[in-house]
Amino acid sequence: MDALWRNIPPVTKGWCVASVAISSFITMNKVRLMNLVFIPAKIYSQNQTWRLITSFMTFGDLSIGLFFQLWVISSSCQRIENLYQTKFTQFPLYIVDDLTIEQLDILRQLIERNKSIDFLYFTLQISVTIVACASILYYKMSMVLPQLGLILIQVFQYYDSKLTPLEMVNFFGFQFRNMYHPYVLAVLNLLMTSFASGQNSTANQNGNGTTPWSIRSIFNNPTFWFYIISFGLGHLWWCSREMILGSVHYNDEGDATSLDDAERSRRIKKREILKENGVWKFDFVKEALVILMLPPWYWIMLSKIKQHRPIRRQRRVPIEEEDLREEIEQNGEHIEEQEREEEIEQIQEEGRREEEQAIRHLNEAD
Secondary structure, X not given: OHHHHHHOOHHHHHHHHHHHHXXXXXXXXXXXXXXOOOOHHHHHHHOOOOHHHHOXXXXXXXXXXXXXXHHHHHHHHHHHHHHXXXXXXXXXXXXXXXXXXXXXXXXXXXXXXXXXXXXXXXXXXXXXXXXXXXXXXXXXXXXXXOOHHHHXXXXXXXXXXHHOOOOEXXXXXXXXXXXXXXXXXXXXXXXXXXXXXXXXXXXXXHOOOOOOOOOHHHHOXXXXXXXXXXXXXXXXXXXXXXXXXXXXXXXXXXXXXXOOHHHHHHHHHHHHHHHHOOOOOOOHHHHXXXXXHOOOHHHHHHHHHHHOOOOOOOOOOOHHHHHHHHHHHHHHHHHXXXXXHHHXXXXXXXXXXXXXXXXXXXXXXX
């Protein structure tokens, strides 16, 4: 159990702990459930802004349903958090292309170190869009989605099904691919809730349950809009981050920190050619997604990294090379001494020869 708890990443662990704490307070009657859920009228009119946070962590009192939601959080959210990493495709590549190899290594280290806080920022972005959609639904159709944490769980389930679509899932003995998992759960839940609400409304009006179930009841069911928002936002964020930035614009092959040298050189040459010809190219969709997806602290980090310059170290001469130099110098000195000795010997030999010739001439004269 301790090993399982230690393997849960920080953001998922914090979400689970906060949910259990709030459920414990509700069970002990320390707080009321209705004071924590998402009700736009109370948030925007009565300034009960804490509901924007507590509605993502409120799943009722301590019950089997709570532990089921915790299991779903620890499975889908944990899988995404473990796989999540800020990609080079989320950076302005005209800045990244100007970095040296040493500076790129520093950026890779920062990305690896900030994985958890980057995922927290991504979760907050998704949560803001959930609040916006739930508020529009309330004011346009008078429908309330009180527990926004359930929507966030469904968004993560959909996102996970897109990341690992071919993985097999076992559902009560039936096996199917992970890409169909969110839809199977949604259809079953929607049919059950629609059938139950149809029976209740019929019993209240006619005193019996003979009125047939209608398609209109689905569109009037908040559960239907619950899944529309969940799948819509899940697809929006997956499409923006993984497909548009990762595949369409930069053709990323899945490596979160990949930066192919040939592709990088091609981009630099292309920008130089466009600059020489006075052409200014601006991709609004790409730049807008980069600004949206990239955590704000990386802009500061990029400026700091660009100011960093590699330290030029003095070239250290290897020990073997130093020994070789000493040997060469010693050999050179030894050779010079030999040459001087040979010259002296030659001079002495010439002197002896001259003396012998002089003695021979004197003897002949006598």
